Amino acid sequence: MWAFFKGVDDMKARVPAPKERVLLYGISEESERGQAIRKTISAFGMETKTISGDMLGQTVGWCAELPGFPMAEKEAAEPPEAPGAQEAMILCGLDRKRLDVLLAAFQAQNLQVSLKAVLTEYNAKWPVAELLHELTKEHEAMLRQFKKEKE
Numbered sequence: 722m723w724a725f726f727k728g729v730d731d732m733k734a735r736v737p738a739p740k741e742r743v744l745l746y747g748i749s750e751e752s753e754r755g756q757a758i759r760k761t762i763s764a765f766g767m768e769t770k771t772i773s774g775d776m777l778g779q780t781v782g783w784c785a786e787l788p789g790f791p792m793a794e795k796e797a798a799e800p801p802e803a804p805g806a807q808e809a810m811i812l813c814g815l816d817r818k819r820l821d822v823l824l825a826a827f828q829a830q831n832l833q834v835s836l837k838a839v840l841t842e843y844n845a846k847w848p849v850a851e852l853l854h855e856l857t858k859e860h861e862a863m864l865r866q867f868k869k870e871k872e
Contacts, residue, residue: 739814739840741765744784746772746853747808754832758810761826765819772811772849781852782845785813790845809836809853836860 743762749755750771759769772784782790812820820839827834836856838844844852 739785739787741767741814741819742785743767743769744772744781744811744813745769745808746811746849748810748834757830758827758832758834761830761832762823765823765826767815767823777850777853778848780845781811781840781847781849784849785811785840785845787845793848808834809838809856810834811838811840811852813840815839 745755745758748758748771750759762769770784770786776784779793780790783792812823815823824837836853838852838856847855
């Protein structure tokens with residue numbers, strides 16, 4: 722896995738892998754669909770955490786409750802311009818097998834979330850808004866490519 726989370730060698734303190742958790746943005750806790758998404762995630766023993774608009778200036782690592790990611794200062798944490806993302810899911814601490822099984826469960830229930838990311842040592846340092854903007858741009862590029870291929 723990542724040296725960032727596992728420790729590079731025995732001389733350094735080992736940092737545990739992130740807890741299995743799914744960060745959800747733009748997915749209402751009150752809607753039937755939002756409840757179904759959360760129920761599916763909790764059926765796998767994973768936590769969910771809702772990312773609200775006022776958390777967009779925080780780092781992904783802080784939202785995932787990783788050690789070493791302090792809350793951004795008030796000025797730095799002011800909500801940036803809302804990303805184009807309607808909703809997104811950031812998967813934290815899952816190995817490949819668990820990720821595949823969770824995504825298959827979503828597919829089996831026809832629960833679509835267009836924007837997905839896996840927490841990495843790199844994107845953990847990004848503000849949530851920046852990650853959402855990047856996911857939105859990538860998704861739009863993929864849709865354009867798909868549309869070209871269909872023509």
